[in-house]
Amino acid sequence: MASNLQIQKLATLTGHRDCVYTLEQSGEENVVFSAAGDGMVVAWDMNNPDNGELVAKVNTSVYALRYVPERNLLLIGQNQEGLQVISLQDKSILKSVPLPKAAIFDILYLADLQKVFVAMGNGAVCVLSGETFELQTILRKSDQSARSLAYNPQTQELAVGYSDNLIRVYDATNLALKHELAAHTNSVFTVTYSPDGKLLLSGSRDAHLRVWEVELGYKERGYTIAHMYTINHITYSPDSRFFATCSMDKSIKIWDAQTFKLLKVIDKVRNASHGTSVNKLFWSAHQNQLVSCSDDRTISVWDIKQLEL
Secondary structure, rough: OOOOOOEEEEEEEEEOOOEEEEEEEOOOOOOOEEOOOOOEEEEEOOEEEEEEEEEEEEOOOEEEEEEEEEHHHEEEEEEOOOOEEEEEOEEEEEEOOOOOOEEEEEEEEOOOEEEEEEEEOOOEEEEEEEEOOOEEEEEEEEOOOOOEEEEEEEOEEEEEEEOEEEEEEEEEEOOOEEEEOOOOOOOEEEEEOOOOOOOEEEEEEOOEEEEEEEHHHHHHEEEEEOOOOOOEEEEEOOOOOOEEEEOOOOOOOEOOOOOOOEEEEEEEHHOOOOOOOOOEEEEEEOOOOEEEEEEEOEEEEEEEEEEEO
16 A cells, blocks of 8 residues: 555644534635534634634534535534524524424535535435525435435536435436435445546445446446445545545545545554544645544544655
């Protein structure tokens, strides 16, 4: 696994009092949001990472956040309670949107379609207006959790990973079901499209990373057993040359996005990484820093440099 990638841990962010479940971009390249089982939503400045700023506090755990750049809003998935719409300008609650009483695993905001999709623990995908955030309709194709959402702007398709082991691909404009992809043998925790829209990557509780060819009707290109346990999240680097996976096995792995070759493993032994499940990644355009969060209540900031060979 010879690689010219150099990984250095820059900071450990502490302050959350429970498992940190999710990370999200903000309107500033150097600021990232986190949310946790303690109901706190915190903004962290990578230029001054020691002090987090509390953005919101809700009375349930938070698995999902989504930033709305056009209006500087933050959507908070409040488990069992619905969606909170926060104005980041003055940290006020603009709206509380009641949804079915279930966990909220993922939120997607699509500016071009003026829609918000919310993946629910009861198998529903709630579709909201991107303007008013009113609930418009509910997509029900499974009674098991909808865990993850991904959008392909090239094809205007929405991919949803479910706990019934299937990925369902919908037309995001009219919500018609176009494909059902069956290959995983356990819950599909993460789906993401490649930046060029040609591939769909999926990760599951079965520890398999699978690759689907969008232009060939989602024919499976291949798979790899990427981790020892559940793959929790997949994210691409800002320059699209790499992608990273993180897992319940406590590790983060960096892959070549063209060859799918494993380039680097970040773990506790090698890099003083997380001691428990790594739940989410955010690869920031700010100095190419990779941010990870974990059940160990901490957030790590990693410097990833490519050395000239």
